[in-house]
Each structure stands twice: as structure tokens, then as C-alpha cells.
Amino acid sequence: GGSSGGAGAQGGGAGAQPYIAIVSKGFQHQFWQAVKQGAEQEAAKQNVRITFEGPATEADIEGQVTMLTNALARQPNVLGFAALDSRAAAPLLQQAKSRNIPVVAFDSGVDSGIPVTTAATDNKAAAAEAAKHMAEALGGTGKVALVVHDQTSRSGIDRRDGFVEWMKANAPGIELLPPQYGGGDQAKSADITKSILAANPDVKGIYGSNEGSAIGVVRGVQESGRSGLTVIGFDSGQAQIDAIRGGTMLGAITQNPVGMGQQLVDASVKAMHGESLPKVIDTGFFWYDKSNIDSPEIKAVLYQ
Amino acid sequence: MTSPTVTEEERQTAPASVRRTLRDRIQQFLAFASLIVIFGFFSMVSPNFFNYGNVTNILFSTVVIGLLALGTTFVIITGGIDLSIGTGMALCAVISGVLIVNTGLPLPIGVLGAILFGGLLGLVNGLNVAVLGLPPFIATLAMMLVAQGLALVVSNSTPIYFDQTPGYIDLSIGSLVPGANFPNAVLILAVVAVLAGVLLNKTVLGRYTYSIGSNEEATALSGIDVRRWKILIYTLAGLFTGLAGVMISARLGSAQPATGMGYELQAIAAVVIGGTSLSGGKGSIVGTVIGALIISVLNNGLQIMSIPQEWQNVILGCVILLAVYADMARKRAR
Amino acid sequence: MTSPTVTEEERQTAPASVRRTLRDRIQQFLAFASLIVIFGFFSMVSPNFFNYGNVTNILFSTVVIGLLALGTTFVIITGGIDLSIGTGMALCAVISGVLIVNTGLPLPIGVLGAILFGGLLGLVNGLNVAVLGLPPFIATLAMMLVAQGLALVVSNSTPIYFDQTPGYIDLSIGSLVPGANFPNAVLILAVVAVLAGVLLNKTVLGRYTYSIGSNEEATALSGIDVRRWKILIYTLAGLFTGLAGVMISARLGSAQPATGMGYELQAIAAVVIGGTSLSGGKGSIVGTVIGALIISVLNNGLQIMSIPQEWQNVILGCVILLAVYADMARKRAR
Amino acid sequence: MLLEARGVGKNFPGVRALQDMHIELRHGEVLALVGENGAGKSTLMKLLSGIYTPDDGEFFLDGRPLEVSSPKHALEQGISIIHQEFNLMPDLTVAQNIFIGREPRSGGFFLGERTLNARAKELIDRLHLPLDPRQVVGSLTVARQQMVEIAKALSYDAKVLIMDEPTAALNDAEVQVLHDLIRRFRRPDTGVIYISHRMHELKAITDRITVIRDGRYVDTLDTPTTSMREVIARMVGREITGEAAPEGVRTGRETVLSVRGLSTKALLRNVSFDLQEGEILGFAGLMGAGRTEVARALVGADVVESGTIALRGRPVRISSPAEAAKHRIGYLSEDRKHLGLLLEQDVNSNVVLSSIRDLFQSFGFVRPKAMRERSTELVSSLRIRTPSIDQTVKNLSGGNQQKVVIAKWLVKDCDILIFDEPTRGIDVGAKEEIYRLLNELAGRGKSIIMISSELPEVLRMSHRIVVMSEGRVTGHLSADEATQESVMHYATLRPDETGPQENPDHSATEAGVR
Numbered sequence A: 001g002g003s004s005g006g007a008g009a010q011g012g013g014a015g016a017q018p019y020i021a022i023v024s025k026g027f028q029h030q031f032w033q034a035v036k037q038g039a040e041q042e043a044a045k046q047n048v049r050i051t052f053e054g055p056a057t058e059a060d061i062e063g064q065v066t067m068l069t070n071a072l073a074r075q076p077n078v079l080g081f082a083a084l085d086s087r088a089a090a091p092l093l094q095q096a097k098s099r100n101i102p103v104v105a106f107d108s109g110v111d112s113g114i115p116v117t118t119a120a121t122d123n124k125a126a127a128a129e130a131a132k133h134m135a136e137a138l139g140g141t142g143k144v145a146l147v148v149h150d151q152t153s154r155s156g157i158d159r160r161d162g163f164v165e166w167m168k169a170n171a172p173g174i175e176l177l178p179p180q181y182g183g184g185d186q187a188k189s190a191d192i193t194k195s196i197l198a199a200n201p202d203v204k205g206i207y208g209s210n211e212g213s214a215i216g217v218v219r220g221v222q223e224s225g226r227s228g229l230t231v232i233g234f235d236s237g238q239a240q241i242d243a244i245r246g247g248t249m250l251g252a253i254t255q256n257p258v259g260m261g262q263q264l265v266d267a268s269v270k271a272m273h274g275e276s277l278p279k280v281i282d283t284g285f286f287w288y289d290k291s292n293i294d295s296p297e298i299k300a301v302l303y304q
Numbered sequence B, C: 001m002t003s004p005t006v007t008e009e010e011r012q013t014a015p016a017s018v019r020r021t022l023r024d025r026i027q028q029f030l031a032f033a034s035l036i037v038i039f040g041f042f043s044m045v046s047p048n049f050f051n052y053g054n055v056t057n058i059l060f061s062t063v064v065i066g067l068l069a070l071g072t073t074f075v076i077i078t079g080g081i082d083l084s085i086g087t088g089m090a091l092c093a094v095i096s097g098v099l100i101v102n103t104g105l106p107l108p109i110g111v112l113g114a115i116l117f118g119g120l121l122g123l124v125n126g127l128n129v130a131v132l133g134l135p136p137f138i139a140t141l142a143m144m145l146v147a148q149g150l151a152l153v154v155s156n157s158t159p160i161y162f163d164q165t166p167g168y169i170d171l172s173i174g175s176l177v178p179g180a181n182f183p184n185a186v187l188i189l190a191v192v193a194v195l196a197g198v199l200l201n202k203t204v205l206g207r208y209t210y211s212i213g214s215n216e217e218a219t220a221l222s223g224i225d226v227r228r229w230k231i232l233i234y235t236l237a238g239l240f241t242g243l244a245g246v247m248i249s250a251r252l253g254s255a256q257p258a259t260g261m262g263y264e265l266q267a268i269a270a271v272v273i274g275g276t277s278l279s280g281g282k283g284s285i286v287g288t289v290i291g292a293l294i295i296s297v298l299n300n301g302l303q304i305m306s307i308p309q310e311w312q313n314v315i316l317g318c319v320i321l322l323a324v325y326a327d328m329a330r331k332r333a334r
Numbered sequence D: 001m002l003l004e005a006r007g008v009g010k011n012f013p014g015v016r017a018l019q020d021m022h023i024e025l026r027h028g029e030v031l032a033l034v035g036e037n038g039a040g041k042s043t044l045m046k047l048l049s050g051i052y053t054p055d056d057g058e059f060f061l062d063g064r065p066l067e068v069s070s071p072k073h074a075l076e077q078g079i080s081i082i083h084q085e086f087n088l089m090p091d092l093t094v095a096q097n098i099f100i101g102r103e104p105r106s107g108g109f110f111l112g113e114r115t116l117n118a119r120a121k122e123l124i125d126r127l128h129l130p131l132d133p134r135q136v137v138g139s140l141t142v143a144r145q146q147m148v149e150i151a152k153a154l155s156y157d158a159k160v161l162i163m164d165e166p167t168a169a170l171n172d173a174e175v176q177v178l179h180d181l182i183r184r185f186r187r188p189d190t191g192v193i194y195i196s197h198r199m200h201e202l203k204a205i206t207d208r209i210t211v212i213r214d215g216r217y218v219d220t221l222d223t224p225t226t227s228m229r230e231v232i233a234r235m236v237g238r239e240i241t242g243e244a245a246p247e248g249v250r251t252g253r254e255t256v257l258s259v260r261g262l263s264t265k266a267l268l269r270n271v272s273f274d275l276q277e278g279e280i281l282g283f284a285g286l287m288g289a290g291r292t293e294v295a296r297a298l299v300g301a302d303v304v305e306s307g308t309i310a311l312r313g314r315p316v317r318i319s320s321p322a323e324a325a326k327h328r329i330g331y332l333s334e335d336r337k338h339l340g341l342l343l344e345q346d347v348n349s350n351v352v353l354s355s356i357r358d359l360f361q362s363f364g365f366v367r368p369k370a371m372r373e374r375s376t377e378l379v380s381s382l383r384i385r386t387p388s389i390d391q392t393v394k395n396l397s398g399g400n401q402q403k404v405v406i407a408k409w410l411v412k413d414c415d416i417l418i419f420d421e422p423t424r425g426i427d428v429g430a431k432e433e434i435y436r437l438l439n440e441l442a443g444r445g446k447s448i449i450m451i452s453s454e455l456p457e458v459l460r461m462s463h464r465i466v467v468m469s470e471g472r473v474t475g476h477l478s479a480d481e482a483t484q485e486s487v488m489h490y491a492t493l494r495p496d497e498t499g500p501q502e503n504p505d506h507s508a509t510e511a512g513v514r
Ligand SMILES: Nc1ncnc2c1ncn2[C@@H]1O[C@H](COP(=O)(O)OP(=O)(O)OP(=O)(O)O)[C@@H](O)[C@H]1O
Pocket: D012, D013, D015, D016, D017, D035, D036, D037, D038, D039, D040, D041, D042, D043, D044, D084, D385, D386, D395, D396, D397, D398, D399, D400, D425, D427
């Protein structure tokens, strides 16, 4: 048990350095690691201390609420929060407010007036953008399948609904198969993709709604030995970037996770000093494919 | 905590049985020691750990796992296991939402309905185990999958919010003692734990729970209707699952159909850390409560200390090993 | 599939032992029947189910769970359990990445290193169980947490990509038979399953695995060094975990530190569906392979049929119940 | 007629356990049921207690047809049984075990624990049993567990009391206690069926003896007018002639095992003795004297606090049965169900278990054919009644299970064999075979420790006898010195009465053999 070496620096809220507690939706996945990285960069720049934590899965709402509780117990100056279910956290946010701890929301909105600002991507709009590129690539006709990471989380629902609604409204020739859910697990998403392909040999396009789902779709397509399919993904990561370069994937939507982390800390520092902030900070999303993947502005928002 | 003291004279004249009870009591106190050591450690290293607010937080975060663990203690003492408690809890939460929010039934009836629905799930488990003779692991694994699916089906894959019934939310985070900021959920856990203790130690049901786990065949040969009691015990565990469903949805203000997976492992871990044997026949409610507390104190303490998250699980694993080992070494030493 | 036939004469003159083997064989054939029924059902209702491509898919998707289940079959037959196989697999995948990608060791050495590292994890489990005497559930639960954390620590929470070593990826999706599009992973699973079968049925290790599970104390009193064999058996399970780590990272072209949780339950389910008893002493490799196949055929078939996903788990649960019940009823009927 | 069976038959797969069986129990009598191992005695009793249902035939209780659907049903109709194998809950206390299913309750659901213990105490006192109602049954010795079973059976207000080898685990003094209990139980409206392989007990307690063989009724004899020789002849179908004295007593042979000052935390104090080559060394003593504990400590199954063990003069440390086996020492436990057998496995696996690594493997691969050959050989040489070596051991009769345990240690070629109650539950015929076997082993130079609670057996087999009492060795007797009286004298000697013989310093390891 000589493993407690990481227990060094922490000293409650009493230290001279301002402290921002960030509770995110996840921790282990690349996307959240990129947000964390951005937040850490900005924190170093602004000379503040941060902690960044999140539950193991996006279904673990109680776990997140407990983390939030514990984060508040550490007496932070500001709280950064990406809600898995914003209403579940409402009492805690109320508590933060009554203790004069400003809350900065990120990644997705919080249904309440408490957060001073929200640094987020419009997931629905981003998914609609993906749908648009899919429809264009298929010339407006054909069967399209969706491999979604989750059926109950906000991001899963928005990225599914944004895609489906845009298609219904704008591409009558596209036939959508019922969405399948792979939990963001690459292997499971790959198996699902292969089943979809076996059951529907005439599928023309597949959409994967986050990194794990998108890479799973790519693996599934490769493993089934099919070619000529249009695959569109979400987020980045090396496997997806490679797939786009290699032509297995047409392109993907990426958010700007590093930028989101930076904006989050920046806004938090401002909130701490009582500066006024816009209600929403749009952290933006980008379509990238073979043509622009090496451009500086896209390179800046991708994580490997 | 005053440890019972006995003079040397008393000890020598006391009959063996009395001495044994005494020793048992001391030992349970010692089992408590692991918890105290961990607690003391965190209090020393972190200034934010030991204060009213945080101790309340710890107790509060024990509620759901604690309730599940209490129910499953009975099942495990019979030598069985219940994997369906996690997703079963989610399904019961959804049922509660359907009854109270969607159907508009009065709160007490909705709550009772959800708890009874949990009992129904347990009943099905009990029938599968006791009547069809399926291994408990399989029967409850199947129920785990079924409950997970049904929770999504029934809720249409969307959370059900209890915003319009603030009384429901108060079941968990409200405070009976005004101003004390002491959540009702903790009181409920305490009351239920006492009830469970009484049930296990003072009733026929409890006696047969141990008896079945100790030697099922012999129990049957002694003229006890083992089937019926097993069905009852699984049903009882289901009622706890139902209550846990109510408490988690009250805490979150919503019934979340996708949660629950993984809770079963945590609850079983709490039971086993508390000294209940998976092979049946042995166990206690006090132990389970201590086991659940050890887990939540560790989780809380590591988070409060801001240990890097990837290290938290590593430490958690090692401490669990140590705690259980210390407990066993002590028992062996006697 | 030709079922063995015996003339009435042969049956009467055959010695009891031969007759028993025959009956066993028929029964295993019957255990196979559940699988066949499910398979047949899907073939009938969905035109896209029964074809070379999809059957290959099913086999391929069985590989990882299958490997984990094979290793854990040994542990379960001793009456133990191994919860650390899921996250242990992720840790081994990361180790493989560190050795091959970060350190640049040659592929075979890296693969061997990852497998041996799995063995090391198993060894630690074995020591905790056999020497410290911890309950297997606790010892391996702790290892599950530790491995999960270490996978993140070692990989710095980033996947490690194998794109510079295409040979590694070919371990899984490459095809030895050129053009056949039959993935190597399935061949590896088949070879390993045969090895596991030989180990369990034909060697001293296998004998003692059953003996320990049947009655550990009696085995020890028969002069068998139970500790040593248990350590060996957990280590063996660890080697399978290591291989599973290699195979999943080869399939994904990357070592994903955050995966693994939940695989243990699926693997244990496969073992138990295959007729191995969690209380030890009984089980077979053939059963485990059938159990793993039942799970992946069901998953695949339900997806192929485009059953709404929330119903898939409900159906999966019910079919598992039925399959195990049918198997048990048959055994009882004999 | 209190209880009657007519034309009862019962088949198991591959076994015809009972065929056209009849039995008549009169009011107020003790009826013995005797037969070889596997004759069908336990099966008949299990039919009566509702564990199995008969294939043919009928039962009558007080002249009325009796159908028993479950164990509970049997108890309700006044049939109480002590089964051959224990049916106790090891995690519950004595009182809880005795009154399981009939706990004093308040409000129908809450336990009256104090009343329970009081009632148990009253019962135990009435029966004069040395039990504490609050002790956990799992921590009791086999003999005391047997007493719990007896107390439990007698606590039912039964008309018919069936005892399936109740004395197998008891020594003579305890058997006396049990017989007193039976005599007090016997009233004009009750009856007892008493199964035992100890022939001299039948004379003492029974009125009539029903003999069965191979699942069939043979004869019923009046005890007072029948000689045991006759009974045995009907049982086994031949005359049994056993020598009455130890065979081949040799002296002055090399000492193979020498134990000095062995003490354990729980019980043993300064136990010392020597074992010579080719010798049968008997261990006698009352229940709880510590004989089993000596054996367990010797083979490393229990922790030794102090003391030395030397093999052929060389000191050794034995910390586990596996190490003992390496030193060619084998221990055959008295508790066959929990410590001796893999109940769920077949005869073959059990027989070869301890010797796979020595005899039945090459390069780690087992040699099934060799194993089967050897098992088959032993099954026939020990006359184990089983349809085949593939039969699950659980399905064998109790006595045949015991033979399987013995077979296991015969396969393994040990130099020192410790037999703890080797003839427990074994029929007279088979007993002779085991005696012959022990003698033969000793004749081949093996050294044998034989622990037994049957004094006649100890006297007739042992070349020398070690007598224990309360964890200490109180006497060493040669074959010539040993008589019932001399053994009992030392067995009942309280250690504090042994005077100078006893060395109060437990750590002393040099204490010589007295
Ligand atoms: N459940 C069972 N399945 C198969 N065979 C059985 C079963 N129970 C008993 N037998 C067989 O029935 C026969 C009679 O057994 P039973 O136990 O009645 O003998 P017993 O007279 O009590 O012998 P012992 O003196 O050794 O206890 C034996 O051959 C035994 O192997």
C-alpha cells in the first residue's frame, strides 16, 4: 500500500490561492480529459487551483450529486459544473448560491437561474450539422443507421434528436433505422454496427454520436469488410482522425473541449471577481473532414 | 462509546455463555474499530472532513447503498445472492414516478406502491429460486436484465421529475428537525436498519434465515417449509429495493431509468465487508451498516482530500483488503 | 451433428462406466440444444441471421468474454470467484501498449509481457485468497478497483494506439486463411478453449480444481497442498485475463484504459449459464463455451431483428432463465 | 402393532435398495434393525420419515395406513428420527438446533430466546447430557453433535423413535447414557427402532432383532434367546470368526515416530509417545480426551504450540497435511462427511485423490485408466457396495462411504497411517476385513495409530495402547497389561490426580516416555 503518494497538495479553502472545484460529467474519457487539460492550462495561467472530477458513467447521477456535495464541502471559491441531470442537483446549487459560491455551468445547460454563465456547445445544432453532411454525402436518399452512446443522458438525447429531427425536416429521402445504443463502448458499438449491417445490407450511412460510438462504428465497418459506406462521427481522438484521413470515415463534428475548459476557468475567475458575464458562452462546434483536418483552426480543437 | 468492563471476579464466576456474549459484543466493537481508524485518519489529514456538515454528507450518501445492503444481507445469509437490486431499484423509482407524477396518486400511496412493487420483483426472484430451483445468481441476473429493460420501457427512456410534489423530495433531503439540516433519509435508514436488526435477531424469519444458510437440507428435514421462507426472504429484500428506489428518486428529484447498474456490487461489497459470509449462515445487520459506512467514509474522505481520481480506486481497493484482513486476523486470534 | 446411436444389445452388455460416458455425451449434446434452439429460432425469423458473415460476427464477438469466461471457469469450480477480470483486462491491454508502443519492445515480447502481467494480477489474487485467507469476493473486488485505477495511472488516462504495429491488430482481425475473412481471434479462442479443456480434464491441476471445489478441507487432509494449487489456479485465470487484454486491444487497435468494468459479470454469467456451479466442484469448459455463445447469439439475434433496444435486455433475461431452467429440468429428469 | 411395513420396495438408478421389505414394531418394544452396509436400513428409515417415497408397499401406524409426504408430516404423526448423517445447523446454538421449527414465540413471530434456552436447559438436564444450550453447534465435537441430535429427536413428543446408528460416534460411557434414555422413553404406547453395527449393544437394549440382507427381509429373532453369532450369520450369510487378541505383537523394533511434549492452545498438554515400525498403537480415551486433536496436530492440520516430532530420529516440522503426506504420514479423519470425502464426486475420484501426484500422472497429465483399474481393485477388495466406481459417493450407504475413505489411504503408500475411528458405521463383516487389513499393513512394516472409542476394538487390535484424558497422556499399556479395567482407569484419571507423572511445565519438551 505505498500508493498514497498523490495525497500531497491540498489545504482546504483557506489557502491564498483561489480554488475552483470542477465537477464534470465524466472523467475517464478522452473528451473530459481534454476539458480537464484546457482547464489546467488556464488555471496555471491565472494562478488559481482547480480540482476536476467526474463519475465513471453518465448514468451515475447519484455519484455525481455526491461528488458535488463533497466539492462544496471543500469550500471552493467557485464551482464549475456539468450536470448529468440538472434538476437532480438543484438543491445543491441552491446551497452554493446561499453560501455565495458562484456556479459556472459547462458542456450543457442547467435548468435554473443559479449559474452565472454556461460555457457549452449546442449539441442539437451540432448533431443537425452532422445530419446535413450525411444527407449531402448520400445525395438525399438511402438508409441511415444511428449508433448512439446513451438513451437517457442529455448529450445522448440531443445528439440523437438533433440528427433525427434535421433529417425528418430536410431530407425526406433518407430512411432512418431505429437508433441503437452502445454505451459508448467501442467493442459493443462495433458489434452493434455489424449486426445492423447484417440485418440491413442496404445501409448507406452510419452516424456515431460520440467518440466511443464513432470508433466502434468504424471498427464494425472494417471488420465486416464493407466499403462504400458513409460514416460520420462525433468528437475526436486519434482513431477517428486516422479513420478520416484513411477514408473510412467521411468526417465528424468536434466540439472544442480544450477551449471549453479554458473558457470555464476564465469565466470562473471572472465570476469570483464579480465581473459580469454573458448568460451563455458558446464554445462552438466544428465540422472536420479530410479537406480541413490539417488546418490550424481545426488542429487546435482536436485532441489525439 | 463505552466498552463494557468486567472485574476479574465477575469474569471468573460468569457462566461460559455469558462470557461468550460479552466477547461477541467486544468483537463487534472491534469491527467498529476499522471504521474508526479510517475516520480518524481522514479527520487528521483534512480540515474539511470532520464537521457536522460533512459527517451528515457521509451518512446521507450511505442511504441508498445502505438500504440495498440491508435487504440483501438476509438473502446472503441464506447462502443466496441478489444481483437485481441495482436495476430493480431504478425500476421501482420509475414506478414511483409513474404512480405519483404520471397517474397523480397521492404521495403515500405512490410510495407504498413503489415499495410493494419492489416486493413483487423479490417475489419473482424467490419463486425462481425456491420453486424452480434456479441458482440465485442466474435468477437474479436475469431479473437484473429484465428490470433494466423495463425501467426504460415504462419510463419511455426519459427521467420522470417530481418537481410538482415537493413533499416527495422532502422524504430524502427534507429535515424533520427544522433548521438542523439533518436529512430525513438518514433517519429513515436508521429506523429501517433497526427494524432489519429486530427482524434478523428476534423473529422466526431471522432464525430460519440463518438456519437455511447454515444447512438447508437439515432445515427442511426439521419440518420447516424452506421454500416458503426463501420466497419470503427474497420478497423482503425486494421491499428494501423498493424503498431504495423511492429514496434515490427523492434525493435526485427524479426517477432515472438508466441508473442502478453497479449498485448491486457495491451493496454486496458492503455486506461482505461487514463480515457476512457469502456461503451463508453467518452475518449481522450491524456488520452491514459498518460495511456500508466504511465504503462511504472512504469515498468521501478520498474526494475531500482531492486525491487524484485515478488513485482513489487504487487506495479504496487496498483499504478494503486491509480492513477485511484486520477483521479476520482478529477473529482468528481469539 | 450425428447423435451417437447404440443398439439395445450393446447397451446391455456395455459396462456401467462406458454407458455413463455415453450418457454424459448425450447430455452435453442436449445442453447444446438450448443454443441450437435459439440459433434456429433466429435463423427462421430473420433472413439475415444465418449466413457466413453473420455467424463469423457472432463468433468474433464471443472472443473477449469467452477468454475471460474460460479462465474464470477454473476459479469458479474451486468455489471462488474473480471480479477483477474486467478491469484487469483493461490494465493488461494498457501494459501491452506500454510495452509495445511506448517502450518499443518487439511484438511477441510485448504480447507475452501483457499475458504474464495478467498472471501477476492473478498471482496477487491467489496470494490474497490462499495465504491471507480473504474471501475471494473481497480479494478480487479490491483487485478490480486497484486495476481500474492503475490502468488510468499507467496510461495517463489516454488510450494507447497500435497503429504503428499493424501486426498487433492482425492478431485479432487478421485472417490466417487469406481471403476467408475468418478472424484470427476466433481461432485463438478455439485453440485456447481446447487447451483449457485439456487442462481441466486431463491434468492433475484440473483434478485438484474439482477436488478443492468439492470439499476444500477434505482435499487438504488428503495431503494436497491446497494453498499452492489455489494460487496456481488464480494465476492461471490471470493469464487468460492478460490474453483477453491483448485481444481486445488488438481488436480496437488501441488500449482503452477506461473499459473493462462490467465484463466480469458477463463472463461469470456465461460460466454459470454453462452449468458451472458457483458453489464449486462442478463445471466444464464445453459448458462455458456454450454459455458464452448463448449470450452472444442472443445479443446478435435481437439486434438483427431490430427489437427495440429497451426490450432486448428484458428478452435476454427471460431467455437466460428459460435456458438454464430447461437444462436443469433435463438433468433432474435423468 | 405400533408400526408395520408390508411389501415395501425402493429403487435408485442402478440400485435395488429395498425389495418386498417387511418389519413389525410392537408397542413398548425396542426393535433392532441389522444388516450389512448397504443392506437398506437407512433407506427404509428415510421412507418412514418422508424423505423418499416408496415404489411399492404400504406402512401402517397403529393399524391405520400411514402415508408420509414430508419430514414435517412424519414429525406430526409422531415419528421422530435420528439420521445416520447429522442434520444440524452448525451456525446455530444447541438450543436453537433442538427447537428449530418449534421456537417459543410471542405474537407468533417474535422469538422468546430466554424461554428457548430455559427449555433446552431443562431438556438437557433431564437427559443428563453434557451440553450448553448456548454453544454454537459447529464448534462441538462429533460426539457432542450426536448428543444434540439425540436431544432434538427426544424433544418431539414422538410415538416412534427411530435411531440410525446413534452410537457410532459415542464411547461406552455415553452409550450407557443413551441406553438409559431409551429405557425411559419406552412406554406402553411407544416404540423404538434401533439401528447399530455394534452387536453387544443389541443384547443390552433391544427386545427383538430384525435382520435384512441385500434389501430383503431375512428374519426376526427374540434377543434374549438368540446369540449374536446367529444374528451375524444371518446378516452376512456366513460365519465370522475373528481372533480376539492382537496379532503379531512385536517389540523392540525401530522407533519411526517419536512425539515429545506436544501442546496446543486449545487442549493438548505435553503429549509424548513413540510409534514403532510395524506396530499398531491404539489410542483410547473418553470423548474429548484429545485423541483427534493429537492426530490433527501431528499432520499439521492444527497449529502446534510447542513440542517436537521426530521421524526415525530426525526432527521434522510438519505444518500442513501436505507436508505430512510428503513424510509419508496419512490421516484418516473421523468426520467422513466434512473432512473425509468429496461427497458430490464419484468413488473413483475419491479413492485416488491423495495419490494422483505419486501414482497416476505423467508430466502433469492424469492417467485415467490406471486410476480406474486401481479403484476397481479396491472396491472389490474392500467389498464396497456400489453399482460402479462412477457412482457419486453421496449415494453410497454410510458404511460404504467409510470404506471409500479407507481405500483412499490404502492407495497412497504411507509409512505411518493414523486411523481415526476407522470402523465407525461399518458392519461386523466389514469390520473383520478392516482388522485383517490393519494387521496386514502392520505385517508389511507400516506403523499404525488407531484411534477408537470402542474399547473392545482397541483391546483386540493394539500392540500397545496410549490412554488419554483431558488433553494429556495418562497411561501407556502393553498388550498384556491392557484390560477393560486398566484402560478405563487411565481414561477417567483426572490429570491433577496423576501426581508426579504429570509435568506441569508445558514448555518442557524433554519429558520422557513414562
Ligand atoms: N440416493 C441414492 N441414490 C442411489 N443409490 C442410493 C441412494 N441412497 C441409497 N442408495 C443405495 O441403496 C443401498 C442401501 O443403502 P442404505 O443407506 O439404506 O444402506 P444401510 O443399510 O443404511 O447401510 P449402512 O450400514 O452402511 O449405513 C446402497 O446400495 C446405497 O448405495
